[in-house]
Amino acid sequence: MAQEYLTTPINKIQRDKWKEHIIKLGYIAISIIALIVTWWAIAVIVDKTYFPTPPEVFEALIQSFDNVPGIGLSMSTQLFSSLERFVFGFLLALITAVPLGLLLGHSKRAEMLFTPAIEIIRPIPPMAWVPLFFLAFGVFFGPILTIFIGAFFPILSNVVFGVKSVDQNLIDASKTFGASRLQTFSKVIFPSTIPHMMTGISVGLGIGWMCIVSAEMIGAKGGGLGFIIQSCYSLSLYDYMFAGMVMVGILGILTALFGKFIENEVAKWMGMK
Amino acid sequence: MDGDEVILSMKDIYKEYPKDDEILQVLDDISFDVKEGELVCVLGPSGCGKTTLLRIIAGLVDKTSGSIIVDGEEVTGPGPNRGMVFQDFALFPWRTVQRNVEFGLEIKKIPAEERAKIATEYIHLVGLGGFEKSHPSELSGGMKQRVGIARALANNPHILLMDEPFGALDSQTRNQMQTELLRIQDETKKTIIFITHSVDESVFLADRILILSARPGRIVKEYKIDLPRPRDRGDSDFITIRKSILSDLEQQRKDLL
Numbered sequence: 301m302a303q304e305y306l307t308t309p310i311n312k313i314q315r316d317k318w319k320e321h322i323i324k325l326g327y328i329a330i331s332i333i334a335l336i337v338t339w340w341a342i343a344v345i346v347d348k349t350y351f352p353t354p355p356e357v358f359e360a361l362i363q364s365f366d367n368v369p370g371i372g373l374s375m376s377t378q379l380f381s382s383l384e385r386f387v388f389g390f391l392l393a394l395i396t397a398v399p400l401g402l403l404l405g406h407s408k409r410a411e412m413l414f415t416p417a418i419e420i421i422r423p424i425p426p427m428a429w430v431p432l433f434f435l436a437f438g439v440f441f442g443p444i445l446t447i448f449i450g451a452f453f454p455i456l457s458n459v460v461f462g463v464k465s466v467d468q469n470l471i472d473a474s475k476t477f478g479a480s481r482l483q484t485f486s487k488v489i490f491p492s493t494i495p496h497m498m499t500g501i502s503v504g505l506g507i508g509w510m511c512i513v514s515a516e517m518i519g520a521k522g523g524g525l526g527f528i529i530q531s532c533y534s535l536s537l538y539d540y541m542f543a544g545m546v547m548v549g550i551l552g553i554l555t556a557l558f559g560k561f562i563e564n565e566v567a568k569w570m571g572m573k
Numbered sequence: 574m575d576g577d578e579v580i581l582s583m584k585d586i587y588k589e590y591p592k593d594d595e596i597l598q599v600l601d602d603i604s605f606d607v608k609e610g611e612l613v614c615v616l617g618p619s620g621c622g623k624t625t626l627l628r629i630i631a632g633l634v635d636k637t638s639g640s641i642i643v644d645g646e647e648v649t650g651p652g653p654n655r656g657m658v659f660q661d662f663a664l665f666p667w668r669t670v671q672r673n674v675e676f677g678l679e680i681k682k683i684p685a686e687e688r689a690k691i692a693t694e695y696i697h698l699v700g701l702g703g704f705e706k707s708h709p710s711e712l713s714g715g716m717k718q719r720v721g722i723a724r725a726l727a728n729n730p731h732i733l734l735m736d737e738p739f740g741a742l743d744s745q746t747r748n749q750m751q752t753e754l755l756r757i758q759d760e761t762k763k764t765i766i767f768i769t770h771s772v773d774e775s776v777f778l779a780d781r782i783l784i785l786s787a788r789p790g791r792i793v794k795e796y797k798i799d800l801p802r803p804r805d806r807g808d809s810d811f812i813t814i815r816k817s818i819l820s821d822l823e824q825q826r827k828d829l830l
């Protein structure tokens with residue numbers, strides 16, 4: 301007698317996966333198109349020079365890579381200055397927030413000592429630091445520090461949380477093998493915090509990038525996207541101002557995707573996914 | 574080693590925890606010896622201090638008073654002569670099976686090549702050959718606990734401490750793991766202290782069973798199980814012992830009320 305089995309052939313599973321991807325892409329496309337259409341509609345209804353339509357901005361964006369009229373600089377050099385600044389600021393936040401986070405998560409005394417000071421500084425928006433940083437550290441380091449402030453706190457809190465949420469059983473397991481405090485730290489506590497660290501990095505990348513415009517507003521060495529937005533505003537080049545905003549948005553998405561990507565890859569590499 | 578050597582000796586162990594403004598007595602007057610190669614099960618009502626007892630032996634928790642001697646030395650902290658297997662496995666999720674098993678050897682600073690050799694040997698002993706490169710998240714509960722056992726054994730402890738190691742497994746896997754544990758003990762001749770909720774499990778495994786009272790845990794009875802192995806759960810002697818232990822535990826529950 302022939303027997304029937306309930307099976308799902310592997311190629312059907314793969315086909316379904318493809319379908320899912322296409323549906324996802326479809327939604328992304330619809331969402332972006334809806335955004336552009338809404339923008340267009342508002343621009344037409346408002347009908348003001350400070351609110352250009354998407355094609356005008358698109359044209360300005362293309363033109364800006366050659367040069368932005370009235371400023372005489374190209375978008376690509378400005379974009380590069382912004383990215384460079386962002387990378388410096390972010391790395392500075394990373395190399396300071398991680399060790400401090402490990403310390404605060406690990407030592408109750410350090411936490412009691414540092415937390416009040418940190419909690420007072422944390423609510424001050426990165427933008428509020430701009431004038432001070434500009435005065436104290438100049439046109440190169442000042443803007444970098446603004447990004448640093450933006451990225452620092454999310455990384456710090458995630459690392460502290462990571463250390464505190466280490467599974468006590470894993471620490472006990474490590475102790476039963478006779479591990480020293482240092483060995484338990486390096487072989488158990490530190491690796492356990494890595495996924496949280498990646499979340500902190502991912503959030504920090506996003507917030508740090510959001511600070512880029514404020515960081516460059518008063519003036520930064522080599523300009524930057526913030527500088528383009530600011531100076532096109534004062535020169536009434538509104539389509540170029542919008543082009544600058546669009547660039548900030550696009551690069552923001554790329555940064556966020558990059559953050560998610562490393563978060564996922566590290567989780568996979570660590571066997572957590 | 575003639576199999577009669579006392580390897581662990583507990584004397585008058587008393588343990589209390591601070592609780593709000595009072596104290597919580599957890600263990601009282603615990604004294605027993607364990608001989609080399611013995612498999613001792615500890616049974617008792619929930620919350621009576623079984624885990625605490627095991628953690629005191631492991632050196633993870635300090636006793637309030639009393640003395641514990643392992644290998645002729647007073648226990649003052651964790652040490653490689655005692656290995657522990659945890660109820661929830663406590664595997665390092667970012668390490669592969671191989672590297673989980675190598676953990677204790679890394680702590681001992683054994684060279685990589687030798688480490689790999691020893692780990693492979695124990696991975697095969699617990700029947701996980703072929704899964705060396707898997708991460709714990711890819712394994713079933715039974716397989717995870719096999720890793721837990723291999724990890725503890727690879728460190729070559731004199732005593733294996735097991736806290737309800739099969740408690741998180743379904744009954745079929747549980748029975749299979751019990752048989753496996755007996756095979757592993759037969760091959761490695763380890764001394765094992767095994768904590769369990771299951772009377773059936775204790776009668777199947779143990780050379781000796783200690784019954785603890787409700788909190789504060791005291792040893793109220795001791796059973797020596799002489800049934801030949803492999804034991805048959807349907808055997809009338811098995812059932813008789815099982816019944817007797819069950820009624821002891823029932824008595825403990827009644828005393829509590």
Ligand SMILES: Nc1ncnc2c1ncn2[C@@H]1O[C@H](COP(=O)(O)OP(=O)(O)OP(=O)(O)O)[C@@H](O)[C@H]1O
Pocket residue numbers: 590591597599617618619620621622623624625626788
């Ligand atoms: N670190 C601790 N601090 C305070 N009280 C504790 C601590 N650890 C355990 N206890 C208390 O001691 C008692 C015994 O706990 P223990 O975990 O040893 O019991 P158990 O017999 O293993 O219970 P179960 O069968 O449920 O696993 C419990 O009442 C528990 O609340």
Ligand SMILES: [Mg+2]
Pocket residue numbers: 623624625
């Ligand atoms: Mg317990």
